[in-house]
Amino acid sequence: MKKIIFIYVTTVFLGINNVFAQYHEIKPGEQIPNFTFPDTYNAKNSTVKLSDFKGKLVILDFWGPYCLPCIAGFPKIDSLQKLFEGQIQILAISNLTKAEVAKFFKSHINVHRPNVPFITNAKHMDSVFPHTGVPFQVWIDGSGKVLLYGDPTSLTVKNINNSLKTGTAFYRKASKNVYTSFIDSRWKNLVVYASSISRYKSDSLRMHPELNAKGKQLAETGPVPFLYQRAFSDSSFKFLDVYSPGRVILEVNDKTKFIKSPEIKGEEAMKWIDDNYFTYQLIEPNNFPGNMYHKMKDDLDNYFQLTSKIEKRMVECYILVSTGNSEVLKTKGQTGFNNFYKMNDVHSTEYAKIRQLKNQPFLYLSNAVKDFVEYKLNSPFFDESGISENIDVEMSGKILDDMNFDEWQDGLKKYNLAIEKKRRLIDVLVISDFK
Template sequence: MQKTILTIAMATLCLFFKALSQDKAVDITAKGIQIGQYIPNVKFEEIHNYKTKTASIADFQGKLLILDFWATWCGSCVNAIPEMEKLQKQFDGKVQFLSVSYEPKETVIPFLKRLHKGKPSMIPQVTGDKSLSKFFPHIYLPHFVWIGKDGKVRAVTDMIDVTAANIEKMLSSEGEVLLREKKDMRMKYDKNKPLLVNGNGGDGSQLIYHSTLSGYIEGMKSSRNLAPPDSAFGNRLTLSNCPAIWFFKLAFSDGYPTFFPDNRVLLEVKEPEKIYPSEEIRYSDWLKTPGNGYCYQLQVPKSLKDNFYPILQEDLRRIFPQYRGSVEKRKVKCMVLVLLPGADLLKTKHRTEQPEERFSSKGFHIKNSFMGAFIDRIQIEYQRFSKIPFLDHTGYLDRLDMDVEADLRNVESMNQGLKKYNLQWVEKEVELPMLVIRDKQ
């Protein structure tokens, strides 16, 4: 029976990928096991924090089983773990959460140990998954599948619907419980070609300049892409399903590396929720609301590369006439890296060798490179959700070597690791160029 279902699932996926080649948005989740259908007795070869080393779906029958598909790199997934632990404790004996990751145990288990800080977890963990994700295909994480006591799929949701109230409803009714169904839409789209050209809307062979704007497009991934200048297309910027704030970040980024991060943006408007949603609102729903999410492309010939950002700002004044953007110096609280008194412990011992830069959440290795390599990764990746900027105030311009073991998402942990190089993060008020968005007077 299980082999038959797996064959059907694989055949369905083949049809899905064929459909994906068409110019229509396709719901990937619709190609797996659906609500109301039974899940086969899948066996887990790698299960941790469980009474046995292997298990199967049948071992959890008699309880409401909630599968949580997640990954260590997914910030929303990691933020959801404490809430799931709380719900597991609240409904223990009636509900069983089961975390499922395609990542290997060598990645997942050490990550969870650091996350839980030695505290026991109530949730079993499946690693190296290859079976469940085939039965429940998806794109975006976290992805939750609710399975009833009888092995029948009862809901497919995202994290916002995994609540005590919804679990109570599911436990108290063996009939239909209407939860918002998570649908992962995907449309064929080539970000390396202009929007609406050659599969996106024409071949573009004679295209010299264009500026295109549309509302939210179902199935297109939310992304920003600033292509390097080339002779064929000149300068090209593409925003797909993005809020207004991203237009301003990029339009005023000339002279600033890449773009202004959130902690370098000040919203001085009466209705900030029209530029960026509050945390209480589902982001995807907010984007779909008319006037919130946009698709845009600006392409100018290479000869106009010096006018690229002024043209973008002119477009901005037309697209969002109710706002004005500017770059202004403001005093703001920052986290700055300083060099403490003492000997130079940074200077490279490998000046004739190729530079090396390796980073992970557990630390980093830099050889024969510069301080900027460290600062950029901290600001852009490991502290990207920080409310305050991270800056380099060391004044150290020479090539350097550093090997540090630390949680790069935690300032205190970083300071412990940086101590051996006489480096320290300190909080300080600094005058910085800030992107200010205000209502038009």
């Protein structure tokens, strides 16, 4: 069985630092030097060299403390390291100092720390493998030759096994997020008005408007429902909360082209994006009349052969209601205090078993319920309790962290409150097949 060195990069934007210009870019087909990494965190030896893992598949995982996909991938890194023990070695890499990495894991109590070395102060690697964003991978074979700049969706057990077996990488190539324009640079100053809809390709150049000095633009990329949400997010539709759950109704024959099923993952998910993501662009003179968002709506209707409009519809919602005397909520007037929020996400730097609102507006409790309903139940929410004064509330932190409907009901019952499922007549965006 052949073994390869595989470098996996998931990071936030990393610019190339001119200080490290001597570290030239290594392209597919070229050899990689035996880099030395001092000040390594969570490793047996503080200094690590790539040659320490000769013959193994090496995964350099570039991450950042504010990169949620990077942090969410830590458990996967741990599982892959254990599964391929002896064949691979994953190295997490960032521009943070060793002390900053240690502080991050100490303070972020809900972040899983994978049992791998963490390479620190690695700015020079931006010049070796230049990229403008994520996702990004570099695959290197056992002889030290770079095979491929790839996409993290290729990091699967099946693909790793195939590469170990064949010594090749044959997966989706990562885009370097290079943007271009439909308009030839020689003639761009002659363009006075243009609108376009183009397919989005995750592994190729991405289209982006290039305007002349006198023009203005509107550009968005995403699936069709999102493009419509953007078109209806203008101030002229301010009465429609278009981005909240339950505000878009699809009346189309084939919803699979509009909404990705949760079961579609990995390469299949990337293919779905390639097939169903589009970039909309509109370029026009600064003094041109008319609303650009309205024009975007018309263009979307025309190309996708759809009808879009705002209607009043009866929609199933979750309602916060008062079930009795609200005096139980009335504040005692002490100094204000608020730790009434979720504490089990990757941003958490503290944990409290009991969450409290002391002498705080009822809106804070209402918003906590709203976050639960919209995020967990994916449904419209309305507060019909009629309560507006300052309150005192104390609940188990488990209620906010678990996001469980029955737990919320039990916690609210003490304060004569409840969440009820009811139908309400609300404004919605209806997208339907053209007839």
